[in-house]
Amino acid sequence: MTKRQFHNVYCVGRNYAEHAKEMGNAVPESPLLFMKPSHAVVPMEGELALPGGAGDIHHEAELVLHVAKPYAPGARVEDLVDRIGLGLDLTLRDVQSELKKQGHPWLPAKGFRGSAPLTALFPFPGTERVTNTEFSLRKNGETVQRGFARDMIFPLQTLVDFIGSRFGLGAGDLIFTGTPSGVGKVSGGDRLELYWDGALLGALTVRLQ
Ligand code: ZN
Numbered sequence: 055m056t057k058r059q060f061h062n063v064y065c066v067g068r069n070y071a072e073h074a075k076e077m078g079n080a081v082p083e084s085p086l087l088f089m090k091p092s093h094a095v096v097p098m099e100g101e102l103a104l105p106g107g108a109g110d111i112h113h114e115a116e117l118v119l120h121v122a123k124p125y126a127p128g129a130r131v132e133d134l135v136d137r138i139g140l141g142l143d144l145t146l147r148d149v150q151s152e153l154k155k156q157g158h159p160w161l162p163a164k165g166f167r168g169s170a171p172l173t174a175l176f177p178f179p180g181t182e183r184v185t186n187t188e189f190s191l192r193k194n195g196e197t198v199q200r201g202f203a204r205d206m207i208f209p210l211q212t213l214v215d216f217i218g219s220r221f222g223l224g225a226g227d228l229i230f231t232g233t234p235s236g237v238g239k240v241s242g243g244d245r246l247e248l249y250w251d252g253a254l255l256g257a258l259t260v261r262l263q
Contacts, residue, residue: 058095058097059092059226060092060095060120060226060228061092061224061225061226061227062089062092062221062222062223062224062227062228063089063090063091063092063094063095063170063227063228063230064087064217064221064227064229064230065088065089065090065116065143065164065229065230065232066086066087066208066213066229066230066231066232067082067086067088067232068081068082068086068207068232069085069206069207069208069233070201070205070206070207070232070233070234070235071205071207072205072234072235073232073233073234073235073236073237074207075235076236076237077237081207082207084216085208085212085213085216085217087216087217087221088160088164090143090164090165090169090170090230091165093167094165094166094167094168094170095141095170095171095172095228096167096168096170096171096172097172097256098140098141098142098171098172098174098246098248098255098256098258099256099257100258100259101258101259101260101261102171102259102261103262103263104144104166104168104240104260104261104262104263105146105166105262105263106242106262106263107262108146108148108149109146109147109148109149110146110147110148110239111144111145111146111147111239111240112144112145112147112237112238112240113142113144113191113193113198113199113237113238113240113246114142114144114199114233114237115140115141115142115189115190115191115199115201115233115234115236115248116141116142116230116231116232116233117138117184117189117201117203117231118139118140118141118172118175118228118229118231119131119135119138119178119210119213119228119229119231120135120136120137120138120139120175120226120227120228121134121136121214121223121224121225121226121227121228121229122134122135122136122137122225123224123225124222124225125214125217125218125222125223125224126218127215127218129214129218131178131181131211131214132178132180132181134214134218134223135178135210135214136177136178137175137176137177137178138175138176138178138179138184139172139173139174139175139176139255139256140172140173140189140248140249140250140255140256141170141171141172141173141228141230141248142170142171142191142246142248143164143169143170143230143233144166144168144169144170144171144240145163145164145169145237146162146163146164146166147163149162149163150163150164170230171246171256171258172228172256173255174256176255181210181211184203184210185202185203185204185209185210186202186203186204187202187203187251188200188202188251188252189201189202189248189249189250190248190249191236191246191247191248191249192245192246192247192249193238193240193244193245193246193247194244194245195245198236199233199234199235199236199237200234200236201233201234201235202234203231206231206232207232210231213229213231214229217229240260241260241262242260242261242262243259243260243261244259244260245257245258245259245260246258246259246260
């Protein structure tokens with residue numbers, strides 16, 4: 055895959071009630087946002103080197119939006135987003151727990167190199183279709199996460215309005231829209247595969263370094 059350039063990488067935390075519950079978190083009243091450096095984005099293919107010796111690494115399978123043009127108030131998702139894909143918001147969970155305890159930013163836990171594998175993108179098929187299509191993650195052949203965008207606490211339109219009006223959205227920005235329940239540990243040698251509507255979009259093998 056040729057090198058792709060993305061700009062701002064926004065991520066939504068706790069956007070599925072079942073996931074908030076499994077992590078022991080309250081359901082947020084407005085979108086919980088954080089960012090990853092664009093350098094975190096790597097193709098969902100081949101072998102991925104991840105930090106070893108930094109505690110547990112968790113997978114979070116997420117629907118990802120690619121923004122095509124600048125946000126303006128009243129813009130509809132269909133007009134702003136030209137393509138979508140699936141991604142992994144890889145998280146150093148033990149590091150994140152420690153950062154939370156200390157009240158520090160999440161960057162070391164969420165923004166390390168390779169922390170945002172992304173499949174090939176495909177044309178946005180309309181909100182209705184995106185909302186009602188299952189996406190899933192298989193680990194070593196077993197489905198460990200599955201979700202529907204219709205179960206998001208903050209739907210796509212709310213997310214783009216919230217992010218666009220406060221922080222801005224422009225061509226090349228990505229939005230990782232949050233993970234459904236089923237997050238779990240990633241180990242060296244694991245094979246991770248992301249599926250959209252039963253079709254394999256991207257796969258990688260983890261190597262710890
Ligand atoms: Zn996430």
